[in-house]
Amino acid sequence: MQVFSNxxxxxxxxxxxxxxxxxxxxxxEDLRRMSWLRSRADAVLVGGRTWRAWSLPLIEDPLVVRQPRSTPMINAVLTRSGAGARSGRFYAHPHTRPVFLAGPDAELEGLPPGTPIHRALHEPTVAWAVGILGAHYGVRNLLVEGGGALIAQLLEADLLHELNVTLCPLVLGGQGGPTLADGAGFDPSSLPRLELLSHDVVGQEIYLRYRVLPRAPGSGATG
Ligand SMILES: NC(=O)c1ccc[n+]([C@@H]2O[C@H](COP(=O)([O-])OP(=O)(O)OC[C@H]3O[C@@H](n4cnc5c(N)ncnc54)[C@H](OP(=O)(O)O)[C@@H]3O)[C@@H](O)[C@H]2O)c1
Structure with missing residues (x-):
């Protein structure tokens, strides 16, 4: 499976x-590019906090990508708690299919009938989540839209192949907000390394596309 983030x-x-x-x-322009990236994917995966901050269907804008999909876009949420919306547009889009990938203690009562829930026996790993999407839904191209907790785990597990970043001319500041890769941080001796594939300047934004290089065998991260 090809796993890429944006x-x-x-x-x-x-x-x-x-x-x-x-x-x-x-x-x-950033939204337009997001639509093109979504159109490459069979599924979008987000962490629970990202989903709660934006509980809307994750699919390309048909005004940007006119080619219709042959199968619904899987909208997968990885969650330990299960907290979040139980109704609303996230569940009602004709071309998306919500799927929950949950920890053993997640409380997911009240979801619309028929919403698939996959429960891990122990603390879910991103490898488990990616494996479920491949095995149960035939996902071959997985777009990860964050947040930083999820991206850090994918980098740590060597499961992210491509990283797309839009560098915006803003400074948010403050301590403790979400960053591109959160968690505990990586061991300085085995940091994830990337190769710049393209850079594109449009207006005030820079669109960066990186290939994530395979981690050296035996290298471990603490993130
Ligand atoms: N600018 C952007 O492109 C962009 C993109 C995405 C997100 N964001 C922002 O980033 C913020 C969220 O960042 P974040 O790093 O906290 O987000 P996150 O990775 O979406 O959320 C962390 C949450 O994901 C779930 N999770 C992560 N790893 C898990 C695992 N191994 N097993 C089970 N569940 C797991 C948990 O959800 P539960 O809490 O449900 O248990 C955890 O609290 C929001 O402000 C969002 O708006 C921005």
Missing amino acids: SAISLDGKLGPVNYDHMRLGTA
Whole structure:
């Protein structure tokens, strides 16, 4: 499976404000590019906090990508708690299919009938989540839209192949807000390394596309 991420970050590397509310950082051009990236994917995966901040269907804008999908876009949420909306547009889009990938203690009562829930026996790993999406839904191209907790775990597990970043001309500041890769941080002796594939300057934004290089065998991160 090909796993790629897309994030908009401020110049100080943040995904959003310190209160973790949803904040749009990019321009209309950034949204257009997001639609193209979504159109490459069979599924979008987000962490629970990202989903709660923006509980809307994750799919390309048909005004940007006119090619219709042959199968619904899986909208997968990875959660330990299960907290979040039980109704609303997230569940009602004709071309998306919500799926929950949950820890053993997640409380997911009240979801619309028929919403798939996959429960891990222990603390879920991103490898387990990616494996479920491949095995149960035939996902071959997985777009990860964050947040930083999820991206850090994918980098640590060597499961992220491509990282797309829109660098926005903003400084959010503050301590404790979400960044591109959170968690405990990586061991300095085995940091994830990336290769720049393309850079594109449009207006005031820079669109960066990186290939994530395979970790050296035996290298471990603590993130
Ligand atoms: N600028 C951008 O492009 C962009 C993109 C995405 C997000 N954001 C922003 O980033 C912020 C969220 O960042 P974040 O790093 O906190 O987000 P996150 O990775 O979406 O959320 C962390 C949450 O994901 C779930 N999770 C993570 N790892 C898990 C695991 N191994 N097993 C089970 N559940 C797991 C948990 O959800 P539960 O709490 O449900 O248990 C955890 O609290 C929000 O402000 C959002 O708006 C911005």
